[in-house]
Ligand SMILES: NC(=O)c1ccc[n+]([C@@H]2O[C@H](COP(=O)([O-])OP(=O)(O)OC[C@H]3O[C@@H](n4cnc5c(N)ncnc54)[C@H](O)[C@@H]3O)[C@@H](O)[C@H]2O)c1
């Protein structure tokens with residue numbers, strides 16, 4: 001498919017906070033490049049269709065050169081028909097005091113249904129990014145209900161965690177984000193995630209050198225990154241929206257257009273059984289995008305400090321899958 005072929009992009013939860021922040025940047029070409037025309041499909045629950053219609057009016061008013069059409073749906077089958085990109089954002093967000101585990105059952109059913117519909121009606125080259133929490137497990141559920149779509153096309157967002165790790169490292173090192181590369185977020189998009197700086201390059205220094213300050217690493221850097229979602233909810237009174245939208249756009253942009261040379265990023269993908277992560281778990285890995293496909297960066301040396309933290313997050317992922325076992329096809 002040529003890179004200038006019009007793309008059909010379906011955004012679920014389009015009237016929500018993340019949807020609102022994402023749509024205008026997609027329309028402006030930030031996700032698929034400025035040469036690629038876009039048909040936008042906005043999927044919402046019936047009660048929020050009116051709000052989505054208001055957003056569509058604003059999209060019109062942007063007079064975006066690449067935006068070919070905006071259509072609004074409350075029927076997922078129609079919204080996903082022939083879609084190339086499914087941004088699965090729509091779900092119930094975690095509110096103040098609510099644990100992510102409480103979201104599991106509430107949101108799992110949505111992703112089972114959407115996976116099955118995508119399997120029936122989406123374009124052959126469909127790519128899926130799950131943002132709605134618990135994102136990793138929701139992606140696994142959607143994929144399990146889409147047996148005809150290669151599992152690797154179902155991904156979950158950990159780019160926000162990756163970006164957060166870069167930001168915290170930049171603060172620590174007194175540099176800017178573009179001077180940092182080769183950070184990895186492993187595991188689940190949850191407080192068990194492990195932001196790994198041992199292979200990072202930080203403004204001419206090695207991440208391993210910064211990691212020698214174990215007090216900073218264990219008591220400051222790792223918990224600050226891993227619990228940033230909670231800190232945003234506590235401080236803002238609502239879960240992160242613009243940063244989540246921005247990371248979603250980064251994820252799809254790199255997937256389609258490639259990761260920068262000599263760097264990698266983080267994305268949650270079904271494990272092919274590498275780095276001790278059981279096959280099929282949707283786990284965050286260091287990844288590069290090559291010719292429109294994610295490739296896990298293999299062969300990194302994993303020290304004992306990292307191993308224990310990766311294992312803990314992977315154990316949580318296995319527990320989440322076990323908890324939604326009744327929603328997985330036999
Ligand atoms: N992975 C990440 O890094 C990350 C970061 C931030 C937020 N999130 C998650 O993203 C999700 C959305 O967050 P938000 O702030 O935009 O929430 P929001 O409540 O503002 O918007 C969610 C929207 O989804 C819609 N919706 C719910 N079920 C739907 C369905 N079945 N089909 C279509 N639309 C549906 C709702 O009507 C609502 O408009 C939440 O689950 C949140 O926890 C993930």
Ligand SMILES: O=C(O)C[C@H](O)C(=O)O
Pocket residue numbers: 093094100133160228229230232239240
């Ligand atoms: O933690 C949450 O529920 C919000 C979101 O996943 C985030 O990381 O900001």
